[in-house]
Amino acid sequence: MAGEFALIDRYFARPTPSAVLGPGDDCALVQPTPGKQLAVTTDMLVAGTHFLADTDPRNLGWKALAVNLSDLAAMGATARWVTLAGALPAADAAWIERFADGFFACAKEYGVDVIGGDTTRGPLNLCVTALGEVEPGRALRRDGARPGDQIWVSGRPGLAALGLAQLQGRVSLPEPWPRLCIAALEKPRPRLALGQSLVGLASAAIDVSDGLLADLGHIAERSGCAAAVRLVQLPQLRDLVGSGERYDADLRRLALDCQLAGGDDYELCFTVPAARSPEVAALAAALELPLWPIGEIVAGTPGTVEVFDPDGQPVDIARRGYDHFG
Amino acid sequence: MAGEFALIDRYFARPTPSAVLGPGDDCALVQPTPGKQLAVTTDMLVAGTHFLADTDPRNLGWKALAVNLSDLAAMGATARWVTLAGALPAADAAWIERFADGFFACAKEYGVDVIGGDTTRGPLNLCVTALGEVEPGRALRRDGARPGDQIWVSGRPGLAALGLAQLQGRVSLPEPWPRLCIAALEKPRPRLALGQSLVGLASAAIDVSDGLLADLGHIAERSGCAAAVRLVQLPQLRDLVGSGERYDADLRRLALDCQLAGGDDYELCFTVPAARSPEVAALAAALELPLWPIGEIVAGTPGTVEVFDPDGQPVDIARRGYDHFG
Numbered sequence: 001m002a003g004e005f006a007l008i009d010r011y012f013a014r015p016t017p018s019a020v021l022g023p024g025d026d027c028a029l030v031q032p033t034p035g036k037q038l039a040v041t042t043d044m045l046v047a048g049t050h051f052l053a054d055t056d057p058r059n060l061g062w063k064a065l066a067v068n069l070s071d072l073a074a075m076g077a078t079a080r081w082v083t084l085a086g087a088l089p090a091a092d093a094a095w096i097e098r099f100a101d102g103f104f105a106c107a108k109e110y111g112v113d114v115i116g117g118d119t120t121r122g123p124l125n126l127c128v129t130a131l132g133e134v135e136p137g138r139a140l141r142r143d144g145a146r147p148g149d150q151i152w153v154s155g156r157p158g159l160a161a162l163g164l165a166q167l168q169g170r171v172s173l174p175e176p177w178p179r180l181c182i183a184a185l186e187k188p189r190p191r192l193a194l195g196q197s198l199v200g201l202a203s204a205a206i207d208v209s210d211g212l213l214a215d216l217g218h219i220a221e222r223s224g225c226a227a228a229v230r231l232v233q234l235p236q237l238r239d240l241v242g243s244g245e246r247y248d249a250d251l252r253r254l255a256l257d258c259q260l261a262g263g264d265d266y267e268l269c270f271t272v273p274a275a276r277s278p279e280v281a282a283l284a285a286a287l288e289l290p291l292w293p294i295g296e297i298v299a300g301t302p303g304t305v306e307v308f309d310p311d312g313q314p315v316d317i318a319r320r321g322y323d324h325f326g
Numbered sequence: 327m328a329g330e331f332a333l334i335d336r337y338f339a340r341p342t343p344s345a346v347l348g349p350g351d352d353c354a355l356v357q358p359t360p361g362k363q364l365a366v367t368t369d370m371l372v373a374g375t376h377f378l379a380d381t382d383p384r385n386l387g388w389k390a391l392a393v394n395l396s397d398l399a400a401m402g403a404t405a406r407w408v409t410l411a412g413a414l415p416a417a418d419a420a421w422i423e424r425f426a427d428g429f430f431a432c433a434k435e436y437g438v439d440v441i442g443g444d445t446t447r448g449p450l451n452l453c454v455t456a457l458g459e460v461e462p463g464r465a466l467r468r469d470g471a472r473p474g475d476q477i478w479v480s481g482r483p484g485l486a487a488l489g490l491a492q493l494q495g496r497v498s499l500p501e502p503w504p505r506l507c508i509a510a511l512e513k514p515r516p517r518l519a520l521g522q523s524l525v526g527l528a529s530a531a532i533d534v535s536d537g538l539l540a541d542l543g544h545i546a547e548r549s550g551c552a553a554a555v556r557l558v559q560l561p562q563l564r565d566l567v568g569s570g571e572r573y574d575a576d577l578r579r580l581a582l583d584c585q586l587a588g589g590d591d592y593e594l595c596f597t598v599p600a601a602r603s604p605e606v607a608a609l610a611a612a613l614e615l616p617l618w619p620i621g622e623i624v625a626g627t628p629g630t631v632e633v634f635d636p637d638g639q640p641v642d643i644a645r646r647g648y649d650h651f652g
Contacts, residue, residue, distance in 0.1 A: 020363055024548065025468050026400035026532060027365035027458070032358040037346055039353035040441060042455055044411035046448030074352035085370035085453045115366060118453075122372030127411045127444075127453035129368055132353070142351050206352060222350065 011100040016113040018080065028115035030081055036133040041071035047124040052167065057095050059186040060126070061102025066188045067209065068130035069110050070266040073195035074207040076140040077132030079112045087122030110192055140198055140205035140270070145223035149203050149271040149297040152280055154191055154289055156235050157212050157269075158255060159184035161262020171254055177240055188266040194291075197283050198270055205270035211261040212294075213317060216269050217305045223271075226300025232310040233294045234259055260307065260317060271297055337426040342439040344406065354441035356407055362459040367397035373450040378493065383421045385512040386452070387428025392514045393535065394456035395436050396592040399521035400533040402466040403458030405438045413448030436518055466524055466531035466596070471549035475529050475597040475623040478606055480517055480615055482561050483538050483595075484581060485510035487588020497580055503566055514592040520617075523609050524596055531596035537587040539643060542595050543631045549597075552626025558636040559620045560585055586633065586643060597623055 016022035021029035032038060045064050047053045065082060072079045084103065088096070107114055112130070163181030165171045173181060191207070198205060204223055206215045213229070220227045237259075241252040272280055277293065284291040300306075307315040342348030347355035358364060371390050373379045391408060398405045410429065414422070433440055438456070489507030491497045499507060517533070524531060530549055532541045539555070546553045563585075567578040598606055603619065610617040626632075633641040 020462075021465070021467065026397040027367040027403065027465075029401070029460070029465055030364050030366065031462065032362075032364055034360060036358075038356050038358055038364070038457075040356065040407070040409060040455075040457070041353040042409040042411045042442060042444055042453070044413055044444045044446050044448075044451070044453060046413050046446055046451075049413075049446055049448050071352040075355070077353065081366070083366060083368040083455060085368045087370055087372050087375075087451060116368060118368055118370045120370050120372055120375055122370075122375050122451060123449035125370070125372075125413060125448060125451045125453075127368070127370060127451075129366075129409060129455040131364075131366070134355070136346075136357065139347070139353075139355055141347065 018113045019115045023116050037136050039075045039077040039132040042129040043068050044127045057099040058102035061099040062106045064126045065103050065106040066190050068128045069190035070207040072132035073190045073192045074205050076195045076199040077134040079110050079132045081115045081131045082112050083116045083129045085118040085127040087120050087125040138199050142219045143222040145204040145219050145271040145297045147299045150274050150293050151295045153269045153292050155267040157265045157267050158259035158262050160264040161258035191268045202270040208265045208267045210263045213260050213305050217303050221303030224302045225297045226304040228298050229295040229307045337422050342441050344439045345441045349442050363462050365401045365403040365458040368455040369394050370453045383425040384428035387425040388432045388513050390452045391429050391432040392516050394454045395516035396533040398458035399516045399518045400531050402521045402525040403460040405436050405458045407441045407457045408438050409442045409455045411444040411453045413446050413451040464525050468545050469548040471530040471545050471597040471623045473625045476600050476619050477621045478617050479595045481593040483591045483593045484585035484588050486590040487584035517594045528596040534591045534593045536589045539586050539631050543629050547629030550628045551623045552630040554624050555621040555633045
């Protein structure tokens with residue numbers, strides 16, 4: 001069994017062209033871009049809480065980085081540098097190699113350097129800190145939404161939660177949905193290009209990690225407003241749940257629940273002044289990423305999110321997202 | 327039991343005057359000082375590996391931050407901002423409150439803001455990332471030692487390991503050593519002022535986390551040199567091990583082992599060109615911190631550290647420090 005330092009060197013010390021000094025010293029050194037602000041985020045992933053213990057380590061490596069880059073995306077930042085700390089039950093070289101493959105694949109895809117880290121023995125735990133850069137005063141925050149702003153969400157929120165239900169045997173999705181939903185769960189795509197494009201356009205943004213309603217609630221709370229979501233404007237899943245005689249009511253209920261309260265999608269939910277909606281539609285075309293106007297910010301008790309059915313009637317939604325200590 | 331967000335808000339969201347945006351959004355935002363380089367370090371502490379499970383959470387909070395600030399000290403950086411991610415087996419408000427007290431006490435003592443974090447459920451694990459600033463090209467690195475440089479160490483390395491031995495019942499230290507050694511273990515003092523004073527003076531530096539010989543070996547390896555340590559120049563512990571008829575040979579052996587190979591001291595080990603030794607002695611007086619010249623850098627197989635007894639004969643030292651996967 002290789003020693004700690006040999007393990008780190010073998011799998012994690014790769015070239016870091018964007019750093020002054022990479023892994024191997026007490027600290028890494030980087031030169032911030034003059035005038036930019038630094039966006040900093042950290043996330044901890046624990047086996048059993050955030051991922052299934054038998055997850056392919058390559059997917060886990062990808063995801064451990066992707067969820068942090070997603071936080072940078074939600075601020076409109078450019079991703080620059082990351083550190084990785086990990087506790088592992090054993091120094092399993094094959095596992096570490098696959099994990100590193102996934103982690104560095106994600107780093108390469110989104111142009112970040114892995115500048116440092118820490119490896120230790122313990123129950124499986126992964127902690128990533130990501131650093132990005134943004135123009136002063138231009139970061140997308142949660143607190144800028146105003147009544148009248150349109151609420152948008154990217155991609156197809158809910159797929160990751162459907163993928164988890166499929167993996168856990170709680171549902172048997174029709175083809176080709178198992179593959180699509182499990183990919184959404186295991187290999188989320190941080191919406192960095194979208195976030196950067198929203199700088200100067202969106203009034204507030206958040207990434208959907210806890211569930212659409214819960215995360216939208218964070219925007220509403222920090223902005224001192226309420227939010228109204230219209231079910232009819234959510235991305236339709238007719239090709240999943242069927243229609244006519246093929247309509248599957250149970251699957252429709254599960255899919256809706258996953259759309260509204262399923263976590264782990266890492267899509268962006270954001271608000272835009274109504275007059276600028278055409279720009280969002282143009283952005284969707286430019287990025288080849290569907291963007292859905294799902295409701296609007298309204299005056300009301302800060303943090304409340306109301307959901308309305310196609311007839312405009314309020315819907316009672318029990319689950320509001322995932323709280324690890326709830 | 328409070329929800330995750332309430333817990334974080336109650337204990338960890340405190341004013342962050344040095345940040346543009348503190349906890350509560352997808353990222354924190356900070357404005358780097360123009361022209362400075364950023365030093366970045368991350369450390370993960372795991373119950374059972376890095377600390378005893380029944381450690382007072384207040385001490386643990388202090389230490390979780392102190393060990394990261396120590397890495398900034400070893401680069402000669404000014405400590406600025408930190409993030410904290412933690413996995414906890416349960417949302418124990420009393421435990422969290424004490425932990426936060428210790429963590430913020432350390433943050434206040436060394437002038438850093440806690441700008442963000444993540445809290446989740448899982449086996450106890452703490453991951454801190456610290457950001458500091460240093461003038462471009464002036465950071466203390468491990469790779470600058472040259473043959474002829476004197477090797478120095480601050481404080482009294484070994485006390486922390488003696489404290490651990492005391493807590494584990496492997497030794498019964500005479501008074502007043504139990505209190506002193508346990509304090510060194512539980513409440514290490516990151517040598518930030520020393521590190522900053524060494525900028526422009528030391529040719530290389532590292533903090534002693536794995537053990538003096540092991541960490542000195544890292545300097546030697548990265549610098550392409552060897553190191554010679556003279557036992558007679560180590561801080562004397564005569565008041566601990568006694569002398570004359572009171573001399574305790576077993577305790578002397580343990581103390582020497584702890585001095586050379588005990589981890590967790592977070593003193594600085596550094597090298598200085600021989601001609602500038604008087605400046606180090608002056609520094610010790612100014613900082614009221616003992617600094618010991620314990621040997622010199624020599625030409626030889628990179629990374630080797632030889633220890634010599636008072637007669638100049640090489641000593642065989644088996645343990646070289648702590649490797650979590652060794």
